[in-house]
């Protein structure tokens with residue numbers, strides 16, 4: 233009898249353990265499902281048969297800037313603009329690869345009905361691409377694929393966009409911080425309100441300004457970009473306001489329109505507005521209030537109608553407190569403030585940015601596509617990127633150009649990614665590294681070294697818009713050395 237009870241309880245114990253194991257396996261599967269659902273770059277939302285949202289993944293929530301807990305259980309039309317999921321629930325017909333306009337941006341979407349036992353019990357909505365320009369990149373990749381397998385008979389030509397306008401989908405990044413910034417910018421772009429962009433150097437303020445213009449009611453007008461910090465103070469007024477014939481010695485015969493006039497019916501982007509001298513700030517304020525300009529040496533007022541986007545890496549509040557920025561101008565500019573977060577606050581975007589740059593820069597340099605191993609990627613993700621995306625773009629370009637293999641490895645990375653510091657170290661590949669080697673000594677590496685040096689000089693000049701003193705400073709060399717190198721490499 234005892235034996236019978238014993239084997240009975242052993243059986244129950246075994247069944248219990250088995251059930252426990254299965255529950256554990258199920259929980260693991262659910263956990264995996266959740267991770268996959270939320271890791272997908274595509275936005276996914278699932279509605280029940282009545283059109284109420286049952287699930288929405290992180291990518292979708294980020295894109296439309298909602299919190300998951302606020303949308304689950306709500307009717308889909310209240311959450312997603314222009315949604316056709318209710319139609320798909322009615323018809324039961326899938327709609328694949330459809331164009332959909334969301335937050336002013338063209339997207340590609342799938343709408344898939346969920347059929348079970350002859351009835352539609354729900355539908356899935358997927359945002360496949362954040363924007364259509366990704367489609368063009370896919371066409372390009374397909375073309376490269378066919379070229380690589382030697383099948384040149386197949387020519388895949390993507391319909392090209394009509395212009396080279398910057399659109400929001402070209403601003404790469406899926407992190408919450410950048411998704412929120414893009415969402416606010418998209419909304420603001422569709423109005424005519426003044427936008428003040430703030431963020432460290434190289435975070436993408438100019439890129440945002442361009443995307444805002446492309447989506448704005450002023451998109452058919454010009455986009456005029458003025459870098460207030462790079463124009464000498466004595467020229468700033470005539471650059472912005474223009475001048476009449478004979479306004480000063482050396483002025484053009486028929487006078488010249490200023491940037492305000494040139495931006496008429498378009499967008500004026502005043503970059504580095506925080507560096508504007510005080511007397512010019514007063515003049516700009518007057519234009520913003522009265523919406524008319526007077527050329528230097530002129531007498532008549534010229535009406536101007538433009539959307540203003542301004543940007544600065546300074547804190548304008550601090551500048552106002554210090555007395556170097558006018559409070560009234562600050563209030564005029566700060567209608568829609570938009571902070572673009574530094575890269576170190578959105579590290580999840582780093583792999584995406586690197587992948588996109590590897591692709592683009594290999595193509596630009598006419599090289600076969602390169603990739604990167606995960607140890608190197610991990611060092612890049614952990615780096616602080618003080619120069620933000622500009623620094624990332626330059627780093628990837630150097631890596632693409634200098635690494636010998638098709639795969640970039642840790643040995644290709646400059647010292648700075650291993651905790652080293654300093655510009656000279658940062659630009660030398662690890663194998664060539666001599667701590668603190670300035671540019672002037674870093675060109676001993678034969679043709680490759682010379683090519684790299686030439687590229688660095690061109691980049692530095694490009695970054696400072698051709699200003700040689702600034703470029704020399706950036707490169708850590710004297711102006712005289714820079715001039716020598718310019719003639720050596722025949723850079724005019």
Ligand SMILES: Nc1ncnc2c1ncn2[C@@H]1O[C@H](COP(=O)(O)OP(=O)(O)OP(=O)(O)O)[C@@H](O)[C@H]1O
Pocket residue numbers: 402403404405431432433434435436437438439440503545585621622625
């Ligand atoms: N999210 C992004 N996706 C892709 N490229 C980006 C992104 N943000 C910036 N870039 C690229 O990084 C570089 C620097 O961007 P941008 O000039 O817009 O920065 P910025 O904030 O205006 O810099 P600065 O304050 O120094 O003028 C550009 O080449 C730009 O195309």
